[in-house]
Amino acid sequence: MKPLKLYAALALAFLHAPLLVLIAFSFNAGRFTVWEGFSLHWYQAAFADTQLAEGLINSLIIAIVAAPLSTVIGTLAAYGMWRRQAPVLAGTLYLSLVTPEIVTGVSLLALFQWLFRFLRLPLGLHTVIVAHVAFSIAYVAIVISARLRDYDRALEEAAMDLGASGWRAFTRVTLPVIAPAIAAAALLSLVVSFDDYVITSLVAGVDSETLPMVIYAMARRGVSPIVNAVSALIVVAFGVLILISQRLREK
Amino acid sequence: MNLRRLCLLPARVWTALFIAAPLAIVCAYSLLTRGDYGGVEQPWTLENFTRLADPLYLAILWRSLVIATLSTALCALLGFPLALFIARAGRHKNLLLQLLLLPFWTSFLVRTYAWLFILRDTGLINTILHTHLQLLYNDGAVLLGLVYNFLPFFVLPMYATLEKLDPALLEAAADLGAKPFATLWRVIIPISAPGIAAGSVLVFIPCLGAYLTPDLLGGGKTVMLGNLVQNQFTTARDWPFGSAASLLLMLASALLLAALMRSRAAKELM
Amino acid sequence: MDQVLELRAISKQFPNHRAVDSLSLTLRRGGFYSLLGPSGCGKTTTLRIVGGFEQPTSGEVLLNGAVVNHLKPWRRDVCTVFQNYALFPHLTALQNVEFGLKERRIPHPQSKALKALEMVQLESKRDSFPAQLSGGEKQRVALARSLVLEPQLLLLDEPLAALDPGLRKKMRAELKAMQRHTGITFLFVTHDQEEALSLSDKLAVMNHGRIEQFGTAEDVYLRPATPFVAGFLGALNWFGEAGIRPESTRVSRTQPDGPSLPATVESLLFLGNCVHLNARLEDGTRAIAEIPRGNEFAEGERVHIHWHAEDEIRFQ
Numbered sequence: 108m109k110p111l112k113l114y115a116a117l118a119l120a121f122l123h124a125p126l127l128v129l130i131a132f133s134f135n136a137g138r139f140t141v142w143e144g145f146s147l148h149w150y151q152a153a154f155a156d157t158q159l160a161e162g163l164i165n166s167l168i169i170a171i172v173a174a175p176l177s178t179v180i181g182t183l184a185a186y187g188m189w190r191r192q193a194p195v196l197a198g199t200l201y202l203s204l205v206t207p208e209i210v211t212g213v214s215l216l217a218l219f220q221w222l223f224r225f226l227r228l229p230l231g232l233h234t235v236i237v238a239h240v241a242f243s244i245a246y247v248a249i250v251i252s253a254r255l256r257d258y259d260r261a262l263e264e265a266a267m268d269l270g271a272s273g274w275r276a277f278t279r280v281t282l283p284v285i286a287p288a289i290a291a292a293a294l295l296s297l298v299v300s301f302d303d304y305v306i307t308s309l310v311a312g313v314d315s316e317t318l319p320m321v322i323y324a325m326a327r328r329g330v331s332p333i334v335n336a337v338s339a340l341i342v343v344a345f346g347v348l349i350l351i352s353q354r355l356r357e358k
Numbered sequence: 359m360n361l362r363r364l365c366l367l368p369a370r371v372w373t374a375l376f377i378a379a380p381l382a383i384v385c386a387y388s389l390l391t392r393g394d395y396g397g398v399e400q401p402w403t404l405e406n407f408t409r410l411a412d413p414l415y416l417a418i419l420w421r422s423l424v425i426a427t428l429s430t431a432l433c434a435l436l437g438f439p440l441a442l443f444i445a446r447a448g449r450h451k452n453l454l455l456q457l458l459l460l461p462f463w464t465s466f467l468v469r470t471y472a473w474l475f476i477l478r479d480t481g482l483i484n485t486i487l488h489t490h491l492q493l494l495y496n497d498g499a500v501l502l503g504l505v506y507n508f509l510p511f512f513v514l515p516m517y518a519t520l521e522k523l524d525p526a527l528l529e530a531a532a533d534l535g536a537k538p539f540a541t542l543w544r545v546i547i548p549i550s551a552p553g554i555a556a557g558s559v560l561v562f563i564p565c566l567g568a569y570l571t572p573d574l575l576g577g578g579k580t581v582m583l584g585n586l587v588q589n590q591f592t593t594a595r596d597w598p599f600g601s602a603a604s605l606l607l608m609l610a611s612a613l614l615l616a617a618l619m620r621s622r623a624a625k626e627l628m
Numbered sequence: 629m630d631q632v633l634e635l636r637a638i639s640k641q642f643p644n645h646r647a648v649d650s651l652s653l654t655l656r657r658g659g660f661y662s663l664l665g666p667s668g669c670g671k672t673t674t675l676r677i678v679g680g681f682e683q684p685t686s687g688e689v690l691l692n693g694a695v696v697n698h699l700k701p702w703r704r705d706v707c708t709v710f711q712n713y714a715l716f717p718h719l720t721a722l723q724n725v726e727f728g729l730k731e732r733r734i735p736h737p738q739s740k741a742l743k744a745l746e747m748v749q750l751e752s753k754r755d756s757f758p759a760q761l762s763g764g765e766k767q768r769v770a771l772a773r774s775l776v777l778e779p780q781l782l783l784l785d786e787p788l789a790a791l792d793p794g795l796r797k798k799m800r801a802e803l804k805a806m807q808r809h810t811g812i813t814f815l816f817v818t819h820d821q822e823e824a825l826s827l828s829d830k831l832a833v834m835n836h837g838r839i840e841q842f843g844t845a846e847d848v849y850l851r852p853a854t855p856f857v858a859g860f861l862g863a864l865n866w867f868g869e870a871g872i873r874p875e876s877t878r879v880s881r882t883q884p885d886g887p888s889l890p891a892t893v894e895s896l897l898f899l900g901n902c903v904h905l906n907a908r909l910e911d912g913t914r915a916i917a918e919i920p921r922g923n924e925f926a927e928g929e930r931v932h933i934h935w936h937a938e939d940e941i942r943f944q
Contacts, residue, residue, distance in 0.1 A: 115443035118436060119454075122461045122509065125472035128482060132475070140475070140485040184369030190362045199373045205611060206381070207567025209584040210604045213591045214380030217387060217601070241376035244369055264681055265714035267701040269728030269777065273361045279727075283718045302465045305569055309591070319467050326471045326574060335475065338468040349463040353456070 126342055133335035149336040156333060162321035169232060169307075169317065170300040173239035177300075178293040180240065181247025186277065188248070189255040200245040211242055212309035219310055230312030238310050239300045246299060247292040254288035287355040294352040298345055388601035396595030406602035415586070419606070422582040425497065425572075426565040429504040433512040433561045434554060436505070441516035442546075445523070455517070462510045470574050473503050477575075495577035503571040508564060512557035519553025520546075552621070559618045563611045583607045629692045632657045632780050632813045633678065638687035640673050640837075647673040648684070649837035655781070655815065660807045662816045664824040665834035666860070671817045674834075675783050678815065679708045691780060702731070707774035708783040712790060713766045715758040721745065721769045722754040728777045744776035745769075747806075764795050771803075775810060784816045788823065800827060821861050825849060833857045851941070858941055865915040867933075869942055876939035877917040879905055879931050888934035891915065893925050907933060 137143030266276035304319040393399040477493040569584030590600025633655040640648040663671040676682040680701035729737035748768035825845040832842040841853040852858035891907040
């Protein structure tokens with residue numbers, strides 16, 4: 108085999124190996140890394156764990172509220188910027204993309220703490236949702252902007268020429284045509300929201316632990332096979348979602 | 359209000375409130391003083407910034423820079439051949455790209471945890487080799503975790519650049535007598551330098567601000583800027599100082615990005 | 629109202645250039661009009677101003693005698709056929725044609741749309757999507773989509789530019805027939821002078837944002853108002869201050885009566901339906917004569933170039 112091909116194979120294997128190992132050992136009857144036989148024991152334990160269940164529910168609630176919100180806001184923003192440039196907004200979105208997560212997290216914490224002093228607003232699911240929408244808008248805007256770059260302006264002009272107002276041209280022509288990209292952006296937003304740990308952990312407060320927070324706590328306490336099982340499920344779930352998202356983007 | 363303004367309004371409001379305002383607050387806090395119970399109060403001062411010049415914190419900055427640089431260099435070394443291979447793969451390009459990205463699309467936390475599972479002293483490697491190597495909780499583990507997570511960030515822009523490389527150039531080089539390695543060194547790499555620069559910046563900046571990887575894989579022994587910031591805002595409850603550290607982190611990132619935007623590498627990212 | 633469109637001193641200033649420069653034009657109802665000019669002469673900008681997609685920096689646009697500057701495209705009784713047709717990809721041909729009818733709440737949209745598709749002979753493709761249609765079919769759907777609304781004025785932005793040459797000629801004839809049949813005023817933008825000459829009742833030749841001449845095909849071709857118009861509409865030989873078209877330039881071996889000049893044959897180009905003879909005059913200038921096939925001139929031969937005085941094109 109050509110050296111470059113061999114190298115590429117090894118590199119790709121390196122990228123996939125840790126996840127495959129995780130998934131494989133999630134079926135291990137034993138606790139550690141000595142193989143003791145096939146078992147679904149850890150999956151059963153994972154499903155029975157109340158903390159995990161609560162975390163999952165919280166993560167789902169947050170994602171289901173935040174993703175549509177950020178998709179709508181981000182899509183409208185990308186459309187507005189496509190019609191004519193909006194440098195300040197574009198700059199702010201760009202800033203949000205390059206700000207390290209930890210800084211985004213602490214800055215939002217500072218904001219919420221300030222709001223708490225004046226509005227008696229505690230940390231909770233709502234603050235997490237607000238934070239998730241905030242950092243997701245930029246991702247949605249990127250996906251939709253990329254799609255609009257290939258979109259023929261003449262289509263909206265034709266619609267207006269035929270009698271549709273600006274708004275109806277957008278809703279009756281542009282939206283249907285870019286719908287696959289919007290769906291892909293929504294999925295992306297969902298995944299990004301579901302997976303977030305750093306920002307969420309800072310703004311979640313005591314009673315709203317999300318799934319990544321529960322997993323993190325478990326991982327900190329030591330390796331737990333339950334985490335392996337949950338990880339395997341997450342890998343599969345995300346993988347499926349992202350594949351769907353890519354199919355939609357190709358449309 | 360016309361349609362366009364209306365479309366931009368929700369994003370403008372949300373980002374003003376939840377991206378711009380928070381950062382402004384951090385800027386303000388960086389100039390204030392820690393209160394007795396962990397709050398923030400007057401007087402206004404530059405002390406937080408001068409405190410960053412303390413050797414302890416400079417060491418953290420230095421470590422962050424070194425780890426970020428090493429991660430970037432490793433990603434470049436490991437990623438370049440991979441990108442080259444994919445760029446030449448013809449009809450398999452898309453499949454290979456999907457394979458490259460698939461692990462990336464799963465949870466960051468899970469990916470980092472996977473290395474915990476493999477590297478710890480009762481982890482997979484020690485079990486297979488029957489050893490008790492301390493592979494975890496050191497700079498090397500952090501480096502491994504960062505390279506693993508950010509390799510695609512380098513490979514993608516590198517691939518984009520290499521894909522546009524005109525094969526005729528390679529043929530011309532061969533025609534003039536260059537052997538494959540010479541062609542690589544004297545033609546391919548110089549021409550694709552902007553892509554290398556772009557990919558490097560895309561790796562360097564998140565690595566500089568990394569938090570989760572040094573936290574989980576470094577176990578508190580490898581303190582990078584991200585850990586410092588998190589620590590100041592939670593355990594140490596010194597928000598002004600944490601804000602100053604945050605600004606330092608952002609400044610470093612911003613400088614690098616500005617340098618990138620001015621260079622030819624910017625074209626590769628557009 | 630006999631005048632369907634009037635442009636009064638329309639100007640359009642962009643940051644670094646003046647696309648339209650104090651342009652005035654009047655179109656009468658029922659005619660086929662063209663805006664002809666090279667790329668960048670402002671013809672498309674003018675069209676977009678009429679359609680409402682650009683606002684003029686100064687000047688007035690009047691439709692049926694009423695000023696419409698402030699009216700948005702969807703309120704103007706003007707329809708546009710776009711250069712790349714702009715068919716809605718997510719709608720079938722029939723749904724595309726129905727679109728305007730539904731937006732303007734015109735009753736019986738489906739039957740009207742079907743009739744329009746029949747008019748362009750595409751009723752069999754009513755349920756096809758634009759991606760499944762050929763270039764010529766897309767163009768006809770775009771036409772039907774606009775014509776079904778029976779606008780006062782139909783604007784066409786180089787609609788034949790994307791078609792193959794053979795198809796282009798066929799579509800030209802169909803467009804002309806369509807205009808006669810519906811009686812709707814057409815304003816057609818093109819850079820192809822053959823197209824403009826063959827289709828238009830009257831055409832406006834534009835250059836640098838201004839109309840240099842507005843007249844019938846014969847007017848602009850035989851009696852051009854400016855050297856630009858003369859040169860844009862066809863090749864021109866200059867003999868001193870007189871300009872002569874190649875097809876009016878004759879070649880003979882013997883000295884004829886009337887104005888003539890001695891010359892040497894440089895080359896002959898067989899073009900199929902005629903021959904172009906390139907000649908070099910004594911003072912070094914060159915001339916092209918379009919002569920019928922079969923005249924046996926040879927390279928290097930000395931000949932006489934002559935023409936009829938009434939074919940001369942002169943400028944003050």
